[in-house]
Amino acid sequence: MNVKQSLLMALKSMKTSKMRSFLTMLGIVIGVASVIILISIMNGLSDQITSNLKNAGTDNITVNVFGRGGNRSFQYDDMERVVAENPTFFTSFSPNVNASVTVKNGTKSVSTSVRGTNEYYQDIQSVEVEAGRFLEFVDVERLQKVCVIGSYIAEELFDGSVYEDSTVKINGSTYAVVGVLKETAKSEEASADDIVYIPYSTATRLSGNSNIGNWVVKAADVSNIDAAITELRDKLYLVYGDSSSYRVSSMSQLIETLNEITSSISMVLVGIAGISLVVGGIGIMNIMLVSVTERTREIGIRKALGARRRAILSQFIIEAATTSAAGGIIGIILGIVLALVAGSLLDMAVKPSINAVLIAFGVSVAIGMVFGYFPAGKAAKLHPIDALRYE
Amino acid sequence: MIQLIDIYKIYPMGDEEVHALDGISLDIKEREFVAIIGQSGSGKSTCMNIIGCLDVPTSGSYLLNGQDVSAMSDDQQAHFRNKTVGFVFQQYNLIQKLTAYENVELPLIYRGVHERDRREVVMEALEKVGIADKHKNLPNQLSGGQQQRVSIARALAGKPSLILADEPTGALDSRTGAEMLDFLQQLNGEGHTLVLITHDMNVASRAKRVVSLSDGRIVEDKEVRH
Ligand SMILES: Nc1ncnc2c1ncn2[C@@H]1O[C@H](COP(=O)(O)OP(=O)(O)OP(=O)(O)O)[C@@H](O)[C@H]1O
Ligand SMILES: [Mg+2]
Numbered sequence: 001m002n003v004k005q006s007l008l009m010a011l012k013s014m015k016t017s018k019m020r021s022f023l024t025m026l027g028i029v030i031g032v033a034s035v036i037i038l039i040s041i042m043n044g045l046s047d048q049i050t051s052n053l054k055n056a057g058t059d060n061i062t063v064n065v066f067g068r069g070g071n072r073s074f075q076y077d078d079m080e081r082v083v084a085e086n087p088t089f090f091t092s093f094s095p096n097v098n099a100s101v102t103v104k105n106g107t108k109s110v111s112t113s114v115r116g117t118n119e120y121y122q123d124i125q126s127v128e129v130e131a132g133r134f135l136e137f138v139d140v141e142r143l144q145k146v147c148v149i150g151s152y153i154a155e156e157l158f159d160g161s162v163y164e165d166s167t168v169k170i171n172g173s174t175y176a177v178v179g180v181l182k183e184t185a186k187s188e189e190a191s192a193d194d195i196v197y198i199p200y201s202t203a204t205r206l207s208g209n210s211n212i213g214n215w216v217v218k219a220a221d222v223s224n225i226d227a228a229i230t231e232l233r234d235k236l237y238l239v240y241g242d243s244s245s246y247r248v249s250s251m252s253q254l255i256e257t258l259n260e261i262t263s264s265i266s267m268v269l270v271g272i273a274g275i276s277l278v279v280g281g282i283g284i285m286n287i288m289l290v291s292v293t294e295r296t297r298e299i300g301i302r303k304a305l306g307a308r309r310r311a312i313l314s315q316f317i318i319e320a321a322t323t324s325a326a327g328g329i330i331g332i333i334l335g336i337v338l339a340l341v342a343g344s345l346l347d348m349a350v351k352p353s354i355n356a357v358l359i360a361f362g363v364s365v366a367i368g369m370v371f372g373y374f375p376a377g378k379a380a381k382l383h384p385i386d387a388l389r390y391e
Numbered sequence: 392m393i394q395l396i397d398i399y400k401i402y403p404m405g406d407e408e409v410h411a412l413d414g415i416s417l418d419i420k421e422r423e424f425v426a427i428i429g430q431s432g433s434g435k436s437t438c439m440n441i442i443g444c445l446d447v448p449t450s451g452s453y454l455l456n457g458q459d460v461s462a463m464s465d466d467q468q469a470h471f472r473n474k475t476v477g478f479v480f481q482q483y484n485l486i487q488k489l490t491a492y493e494n495v496e497l498p499l500i501y502r503g504v505h506e507r508d509r510r511e512v513v514m515e516a517l518e519k520v521g522i523a524d525k526h527k528n529l530p531n532q533l534s535g536g537q538q539q540r541v542s543i544a545r546a547l548a549g550k551p552s553l554i555l556a557d558e559p560t561g562a563l564d565s566r567t568g569a570e571m572l573d574f575l576q577q578l579n580g581e582g583h584t585l586v587l588i589t590h591d592m593n594v595a596s597r598a599k600r601v602v603s604l605s606d607g608r609i610v611e612d613k614e615v616r617h
Contacts, residue, residue: 005500013488301484304445305545306473306501308466384472385446388484 116203
């Protein structure tokens with residue numbers, strides 16, 4: 001008995017008993033569909049996170065300093081020297097001095113955060129200026145009271161019309177507005193547009209703390225970013241003598257870690273969904289056992305006509321595999337459709353992967369074969385006369 | 392061709408034993424037409440099942456073309472049934488899900504005949520029994536006589552040298568039954584060995600040799616002159 005013949009026979013018996021075949025497949029359908037949905041959602045999620053993080057620049061190294069380091073701390077000059085001495089690792093850097101402030105224009109006022117940076121920050125973080133200019137070297141060098149405001153601030157304080165001589169009061173001191181940033185996040189409160197940039201030197205004075213706790217350093221070569229990070233850590237260790245006083249990390253490391261986390265979460269979820277595949281397999285085994293009993297006489301006739309054990313065995317295994325493969329295909333289609341529906345309802349990026357589809361199909365065929373083997377073996381071992389006499 | 396030597400078939404029934412066959416010795420030569428006759432329960436079907444390798448005797452030996460059947464594996468016996476034996480059962484034993492055509496095709500599939508070559512053989516066999524026009528019908532769309540024709544076509548399709556027919560006319564009216572017997576007799580004329588099981592002396596009288604069974608023993612074995 002060849003494979004094609006068994007396959008046709010299996011499809012035929014599926015067609016004649018649709019309800020039973022569907023119920024048999026249901027476990028596989030649910031299992032495969034949930035695996036596909038989970039993988040699609042996790043894939044979409046991790047793509048979204050990765051692309052968000054990539055926008056923030058994969059060549060950026062973030063340095064956080066927590067320790068006060070006794071009598072000495074890592075200052076602007078120290079960072080400047082490290083960057084200048086290692087042109088193969090670093091191209092530029094900027095401090096990030098953050099503070100919460102109140103910004104006023106006449107009677108209008110908003111609470112926002114200021115960020116003190118130097119002139120390189122614009123390039124490092126790809127900040128785009130809508131009107132005017134970003135901070136410049138002289139502003140930083142001379143502790144100028146100038147600021148570049150985000151579109152949300154421009155909207156709130158100036159109704160969008162900022163002039164060359166516009167000024168704001170930050171915590172009471174007057175700052176000249178030299179630039180307005182391009183809108184990046186619909187000018188909403190607490191978004192990336194709700195920010196004011198001032199020279200870092202001015203900012204340390206404003207916050208009354210001369211220690212810089214946060215830096216961003218641009219790596220010269222992303223592929224060499226690990227060595228660059230090591231270099232920075234070595235330099236920081238020389239100052240603080242304690243590796244827990246600072247943290248140096250990069251966006252690409254972060255992406256890597258996040259990808260590891262999302263992939264292990266999806267492994268767990270898929271594993272759980274996989275349990276229903278096993279349950280589905282047991283359902284198939286159950287129905288196949290019933291079917292072998294029901295068709296004992298048929299098996300007897302086939303044996304009387306000269307079917308060998310292998311022929312009967314393969315007939316039932318192929319039947320089980322066909323059933324679960326059909327369940328797998330339905331599950332794949334259902335899973336993709338549901339994932340896309342869920343994605344559009346929840347406004348999430350979903351990404352069904354061809355690999356997941358292929359694996360799901362392969363696994364469902366394999367489950368049919370594994371769980372079909374026992375009933376098929378039972379059928380193959382029947383004695384012809386016993387099977388023929390069976391009523 | 393067939394040599395049964397002191398065959399016993401014993402079924403345990405509670406404390407007792409049923410001797411379905413109680414020491415049977417029988418020789419059947421190629422091209423013979425043998426009728427096995429006896430009352431219900433005399434062991435005819437049991438005997439046929441053993442001859443057809445569907446069942447194994449409790450003791451005794453069965454030589455098939457000189458070869459001991461008890462030494463053959465399951466698959467070798469399956470091979471033998473497939474190549475050499477054509478069964479015609481009282482209850483037809485057609486597979487209900489398969490059409491007449493597909494039923495007749497089965498022995499050829501198990502023999503490994505290619506799809507192209509099967510078609511011709513199957514249609515030829517169906518034509519021979521006069522039912523080619525119904526080859527797409529399922530068994531339950533056929534009358535009893537038509538089903539028995541299909542089962543004879545199935546027995547024929549593999550061109551077996553031995554045809555075993557167990558009460559082939561049992562479920563048919565006498566005219567249809569006679570037609571079936573004509574077929575079988577014709578096949579014997581064409582060179583197939585024919586073993587016909589019946590409890591009807593009229594049917595048995597068509598055979599060249601009649602073996603009478605009673606309580607699992609042979610009580611008479613005679614040539615019939617026509
Ligand atoms: N599987 C079995 N278990 C127990 N006893 C059996 C079994 N098969 C047959 N027998 C017994 O063996 C004896 C012979 O049975 P067999 O079927 O060969 O009779 P038969 O001559 O074909 O009868 P009939 O003309 O009614 O078909 C009977 O007494 C029957 O009860
Ligand atoms: Mg009988």
